[in-house]
Amino acid sequence: MKSAVGLSLLSSALASSNNINHIPQKPFLDNACPSNSILHDGECLPTSYAIPSTTESISFQENGTLSLDESRALAQQADDFPWTFWPECYSSETTPEPVCVFTSQDFANGRGIFIVSTSKHAHEMLKKPAFTDPNALSRINKHENPPFIQYEFPGKGRGLVANKTLNRGDQIFASTPLLITNPMSYELLESERLRLAHRGVSSLPPTSRSSFWALLDHFKGDPVDDRINTNAFEIEIDGVSQYGVLPEIAMLNHDCRPNAAYFWDEETLSHYVHATETILPGQEITITYINNERSRDKRVTNLKSNWGFECSCSACSAHPFFVAESDARVEQMSQLAALLDDWTPASRATPEMGEALLSLYQQERLHASMGVAYKHAAEVYSSFADRDMAIKYARLAVEYSALDKGFRDSDVKAMQSMAKDPTMSWSWKKRVGHQRVGGGCGHAH
Numbered sequence: 001m002k003s004a005v006g007l008s009l010l011s012s013a014l015a016s017s018n019n020i021n022h023i024p025q026k027p028f029l030d031n032a033c034p035s036n037s038i039l040h041d042g043e044c045l046p047t048s049y050a051i052p053s054t055t056e057s058i059s060f061q062e063n064g065t066l067s068l069d070e071s072r073a074l075a076q077q078a079d080d081f082p083w084t085f086w087p088e089c090y091s092s093e094t095t096p097e098p099v100c101v102f103t104s105q106d107f108a109n110g111r112g113i114f115i116v117s118t119s120k121h122a123h124e125m126l127k128k129p130a131f132t133d134p135n136a137l138s139r140i141n142k143h144e145n146p147p148f149i150q151y152e153f154p155g156k157g158r159g160l161v162a163n164k165t166l167n168r169g170d171q172i173f174a175s176t177p178l179l180i181t182n183p184m185s186y187e188l189l190e191s192e193r194l195r196l197a198h199r200g201v202s203s204l205p206p207t208s209r210s211s212f213w214a215l216l217d218h219f220k221g222d223p224v225d226d227r228i229n230t231n232a233f234e235i236e237i238d239g240v241s242q243y244g245v246l247p248e249i250a251m252l253n254h255d256c257r258p259n260a261a262y263f264w265d266e267e268t269l270s271h272y273v274h275a276t277e278t279i280l281p282g283q284e285i286t287i288t289y290i291n292n293e294r295s296r297d298k299r300v301t302n303l304k305s306n307w308g309f310e311c312s313c314s315a316c317s318a319h320p321f322f323v324a325e326s327d328a329r330v331e332q333m334s335q336l337a338a339l340l341d342d343w344t345p346a347s348r349a350t351p352e353m354g355e356a357l358l359s360l361y362q363q364e365r366l367h368a369s370m371g372v373a374y375k376h377a378a379e380v381y382s383s384f385a386d387r388d389m390a391i392k393y394a395r396l397a398v399e400y401s402a403l404d405k406g407f408r409d410s411d412v413k414a415m416q417s418m419a420k421d422p423t424m425s426w427s428w429k430k431r432v433g434h435q436r437v438g439g440g441c442g443h444a445h
């Protein structure tokens with residue numbers, strides 16, 4: 001299960017009061033240095049800053065002495081250099097190559113982005129449609145006339161409240177991150193990691209920089225690090241789990257029974273949020289920061305230890321009787337899911353179990369993750385060769401899972417195929433002949 005706002009575990013181990021001052025910026029003076037070097041503190045820069053003729057295989061050296069203006073001028077001197085500033089880099093014994101801050105102020109029509117990563121990873125990102133296809137972001141970062149207003153909630157700070165009816169499947173946001181940071185940066189000295197993060201924020205275009213500084217700093221440590229820790233989403237790029245900060249989506253508060261779901265689209269480097277049920281005007285729009293398919297105590301502990309707040313959502317603050325009932329349902333859900341996941345010849349799974357699982361998800365108001373239950377139901381019906389029921393639930397699985405996992409997700413694609421023709425699914429007839437223990441008719445369809 002993906003986790004949402006998620007850097008706190010990593011950073012709490014590393015957090016300290018080691019605040020870094022903003023990097024001083026000196027005005028850049030046109031200089032009389034040769035074209036492959038630059039004036040710095042009255043001297044032409046050393047060879048580690050030599051400008052390559054191609055951006056493909058640049059290996060940046062550890063550096064850290066250039067002002068932003070100087071590094072902008074150096075970047076401008078290189079042919080086809082994709083970044084707005086010459087990257088500042090640091091390395092340690094455990095980093096395979098220097099970790100640098102790469103900024104593009106042009107990215108996403110001038111919204112900008114900075115990436116703290118190795119040159120190899122950052123240049124892989126440049127090959128994504130988000131950078132290469134001018135139309136890839138045509139539906140992204142459109143924040144005019146939003147379907148919500150910002151509201152201050154006692155005890156949980158700012159949140160977003162619907163100002164019109166949102167139906168299941170309605171898009172609420174689609175945004176690109178202001179920053180992406182690779183966990184490898186945690187292998188640098190903390191002062192160097194923080195320096196790269198501060199440098200990145202200073203290098204964003206002014207509007208995006210202001211959006212970053214307007215974010216909540218829940219833990220009150222280093223001001224940049226804290227904003228990242230409080231607001232980052234876990235995102236995967238080229239198989240590597242990283243952290244991204246998206247200021248619009250970071251305004252959504254947590255609820256264990258959320259009414260919206262999000263997913264990350266790696267190709268467009270965009271994060272989408274959709275309504276997963278009807279949200280009426282005046283209702284808060286919420287997402288989940290955690291896996292909710294666990295007991296209330298586990299959810300509360302997770303939120304407290306990783307995000308530092310007491311969960312006050314209705315599922316967490318209910319009367320102990322209702323909490324116990326909810327926990328029992330969640331436990332039963334996990335048992336049913338395990339039975340439905342058993343594809344051995346001894347499997348006792350039945351379509352009735354799939355129906356029971358769906359009912360429990362609905363009772364628990366876990367609409368945002370219903371895709372999982374619909375997938376189980378589609379597969380179990382397919383395994384008993386019930387074509388129509390497999391199609392019905394496969395269609396629902398696609399609709400719900402696409403909101404939660406994204407339209408490129410492998411489960412979504414598998415359910416799309418099943419909805420077209422269940423007989424081609426790997427699960428088709430897998431359990432025909434199995435006894436339907438405890439289920440209605442007691443025989444296979």
Ligand SMILES: C[S@@+](CC[C@H](N)C(=O)[O-])C[C@H]1O[C@@H](n2cnc3c(N)ncnc32)[C@H](O)[C@@H]1O
Nearest residue numbers: 156157158216218231250251252253254309312
């Ligand atoms: C990503 S921010 C959400 C927006 C935030 N409320 C703000 O004012 O910017 C996450 C922070 O919001 C607060 N928060 C989110 N959901 C909450 C909840 N259910 N109960 C209490 N505080 C919550 C916590 O301080 C958490 O660290």
